Amino acid sequence: MQRAVPRAPFGAGSGLHVCRWPVPRSTRGARGTARVTVHRAEDDHPPRPRPHRRRPRRPAAGAPAPIRSAGYRRLMDPRHVRDLLARAPLMARELPGFGAGADPGAAPATPTELFAAWLAEAVEAGVLDPGAALLSTAGSDGRPDARIVALRDVEPVESAWVFATDAASPKGVQLAQRPAAALTFYWPLQGRQIRVRGDVTQAPKDVSLADFASRSPASKVAGLVGRQSTPMGALPEWNEAAERAGRELAEHPDAHPPGHTVYALAAHHVEFWQGDAGRRHVRLAYAQLPDADWERALLWP
Ligand SMILES: Cc1cc2nc3c(=O)[nH]c(=O)nc-3n(C[C@H](O)[C@H](O)[C@H](O)COP(=O)(O)O)c2cc1C
Numbered sequence: 183m184q185r186a187v188p189r190a191p192f193g194a195g196s197g198l199h200v201c202r203w204p205v206p207r208s209t210r211g212a213r214g215t216a217r218v219t220v221h222r223a224e225d226d227h228p229p230r231p232r233p234h235r236r237r238p239r240r241p242a243a244g245a246p247a248p249i250r251s252a253g254y255r256r257l258m259d260p261r262h263v264r265d266l267l268a269r270a271p272l273m274a275r276e277l278p279g280f281g282a283g284a285d286p287g288a289a290p291a292t293p294t295e296l297f298a299a300w301l302a303e304a305v306e307a308g309v310l311d312p313g314a315a316l317l318s319t320a321g322s323d324g325r326p327d328a329r330i331v332a333l334r335d336v337e338p339v340e341s342a343w344v345f346a347t348d349a350a351s352p353k354g355v356q357l358a359q360r361p362a363a364a365l366t367f368y369w370p371l372q373g374r375q376i377r378v379r380g381d382v383t384q385a386p387k388d389v390s391l392a393d394f395a396s397r398s399p400a401s402k403v404a405g406l407v408g409r410q411s412t413p414m415g416a417l418p419e420w421n422e423a424a425e426r427a428g429r430e431l432a433e434h435p436d437a438h439p440p441g442h443t444v445y446a447l448a449a450h451h452v453e454f455w456q457g458d459a460g461r462r463h464v465r466l467a468y469a470q471l472p473d474a475d476w477e478r479a480l481l482w483p
Pocket residue numbers: 311314327328329330331332333345346347348351352353354410411
């Protein structure tokens with residue numbers, strides 16, 4: 183028999199087994215909230231669905247050989263995830279501290295200045311890919327979406343964070359429908375997070391063309407292949423498309439994908455977060471005032 187409400191504290195010895203995440207679709211409550219079902223060990227358990235055994239598929243031509251080692255299978259077992267996370271605790275290391283800017287009165291007047299100072303420290307410290315940022319968007323359905331993009335520049339006059347993508351990609355379509363976004367940086371070596379929120383505009387065409395022209399040959403080929411986020415039949419199709427794009431680039435060095443677009447996220451809120459192993463995190467928030475000046479304030483972590 184299933185009971186929908188916990189009747190006793192959870193934990194070892196309580197005799198209760200809580201179903202683990204992810205909650206199967208059929209047990210989700212109204213509006214996507216999770217309804218957790220609890221069983222007593224002595225209760226009759228509902229009959230378990232018989233595992234659906236699929237016939238092993240023949241690997242596609244050129245596909246890598248499947249991994250069969252028992253050790254790797256154990257690592258791939260999702261029940262192992264909690265153990266792995268326990269072995270890699272968050273921010274359990276010496277972190278640099280916020281620095282002088284933690285005093286809102288002493289912090290730089292604009293968030294682009296503090297961003298530039300923190301980026302310089304990240305590069306100096308050897309943070310990997312400090313220009314990789316999570317771009318969060320929502321389309322006309324209001325549902326959030328997110329993915330990493332490369333920061334191309336920061337423009338101090340407009341307080342704009344600049345990135346580029348294909349306007350026909352899902353994120354490009356979402357930005358056309360709802361031109362607002364967030365960019366989030368996380369630099370683990372320093373335990374630093376920077377959150378930027380604002381309105382997004384497309385740069386003029388010549389700026390996008392210049393951005394594409396400045397790219398490496400490999401990046402140009404990838405851009406010319408295009409079709410970002412549309413389904414691909416098999417990996418060899420990528421090689422053929424890349425060869426075609428490479429030939430096009432050799433014949434027409436000015437070739438560019440029609441949708442390649444530079445976007446500027448003009449910030450109205452920026453937050454700098456310095457993590458601390460003892461959980462005394464420091465947060466400094468910048469909010470833009472109507473006169474375009476910035477107000478600075480500390481936030482509770
Ligand atoms: C480090 C890193 C940098 C990336 N930079 C970009 C980028 O600058 N522009 C871009 O369109 N996609 C970039 N991507 C790929 C995106 O994360 C994403 O897979 C792709 O743009 C499709 O996103 P969409 O389907 O939401 O449009 C990058 C991915 C990573 C991991």
